[in-house]
Amino acid sequence: MEGLLDHLLREELTALGGVDLAVSEFIRITDQVMPRRVFTRIVPELLAGGTTAAGVPVYPQLLGSEPEVLAANAARLATLRPDGIDLNFGCPAKCVNRHRGGAILLDEPELLHAIARAVRAALPVEVPLTAKMRLGVDDRSRMLECADALASGGAARLVVHARTKRDGYKPPAHWHEVARIQEAVAIPVIANGEIWTVQDALQARRESHCAGLMLGRGAVADPGLPAALRAHDLGQPVPSLSWAALGPSLWSYWQRVQAKVVPKHQAGRVKQWLHYLRRTHPQAEAAYLRLRTVHAPHEFGAALAAELGVPQRMD
Structure with missing residues (x-):
């Protein structure tokens, strides 16, 4: 992909x-x-x-x-x-x-x-x-x-x-x-x-x-x-990955993106993933709509932290 x-x-x-x-x-x-x-x-x-x-x-x-x-x-x-x-x-x-x-x-x-x-x-x-x-x-x-x-x-x-x-x-x-x-x-x-x-x-x-x-x-x-x-x-109970459980992965991804992607494309990379996540998580739909007009990395990081409940000091 x-x-x-x-x-x-x-x-x-x-x-x-x-x-x-x-x-x-x-x-x-x-x-x-x-x-x-x-x-x-x-x-x-x-x-x-x-x-x-x-x-x-x-x-x-x-x-x-x-x-x-x-x-x-x-x-x-x-x-x-x-x-x-x-x-x-x-x-x-x-x-x-x-x-x-x-x-x-x-x-x-x-x-x-x-x-x-x-x-x-x-x-x-x-x-x-x-x-x-x-x-x-x-x-x-x-x-x-x-x-x-x-x-x-x-x-x-x-x-x-x-x-x-x-x-x-x-x-x-x-x-x-x-x-x-x-x-x-x-x-x-x-x-x-x-x-x-x-x-x-x-x-x-x-x-x-x-x-x-x-x-x-x-x-x-x-x-x-x-x-x-x-x-x-394996015949085990089939788990469902909740939005709360996915939050750390999204936050970790944002940190990886910040370290490796040029600033002007950083927010867009996370929005791409959120766009796909809308298919299975209603919370992703709401987050995507709130974040889609935010582009500056610092502002986007703060907004994403708020969506995921991440303490601001971690941004």
């Missing part, structure tokens, strides 16, 4: 539990090998054993269309010892697709295979390669071909967002189509798309035949969703 779910928010979400693995926002690869500082800027977890503070491994994700250049970048990235590397063939953004990145490549399964094969060959054997795709560009006619191209090219696991590029993020997600991919390839398949609740997650599993799920917007809107799903799977 470019521009939102970066390392600052990963720290908060993984700290709340239930997450087995995280994937970074994409690292755009064009025609050159990136210096290591680019990888560590986007995935600073690489400087701390490759995990978040909660111990959740983070796979850096590469996006591009040139097999040899992607392979060379993957080889350099591997020197930073990530737990794995992911390839992005799922991004539907027009600005990305115009430059031959993301989901637009799903019309070229031969290229997908060449990329996966080249990157896999460039990596040490102990570093797994994974990939994410959609069901296609304009339709689903080549989805099995694309999945096979990635699997036979060396991907050890495949995440499938259950919509085409044309579908974007418009409901519904076609989880039943992921079941066809699951049956067609010999590697684990993870279902993704339109999972907002535990009930959605269980329905996605039933229709996709996938035990594993990737959460994106659903975990941002309901940060307690991964832990709730984990509790369900």
Whole structure:
């Protein structure tokens, strides 16, 4: 989730539990090998054993269309010892697709295979390669071909967002189509798309035949969703993350943002998260409406502290 779910928010979400693995926002690869500082800027977890503070491994994700250049970048990235590397063939953004990145490549399964094969060959054997795709560009006619191209090219696991590029993020997600991919390839398949609740997650599993799920917007809107799903799977009471319990995470996020983001964008970053939280917390809706016109960092921090009941001396 470019521009939102970066390392600052990963720290908060993984700290709340239930997450087995995280994937970074994409690292755009064009025609050159990136210096290591680019990888560590986007995935600073690489400087701390490759995990978040909660111990959740983070796979850096590469996006591009040139097999040899992607392979060379993957080889350099591997020197930073990530737990794995992911390839992005799922991004539907027009600005990305115009430059031959993301989901637009799903019309070229031969290229997908060449990329996966080249990157896999460039990596040490102990570093797994994974990939994410959609069901296609304009339709689903080549989805099995694309999945096979990635699997036979060396991907050890495949995440499938259950919509085409044309579908974007418009409901519904076609989880039943992921079941066809699951049956067609010999590697684990993870279902993704339109999972907002535990009930959605269980329905996605039933229709996709996938035990594993990737959460994106659903975990941002309901940060307690991964832990709730984990509790369900363990046969434990399913918790609900209250607004009061979420408050420390929001405050911690604000402090992280202040330390790492330029002042003019600080308030906007927290408002982005509040915007998603409106879906599950009425208090977030009220807070968002009160805070949306506050921009100066000091004023915003004071207003956020008041919303969360944080003593002013902590600001």
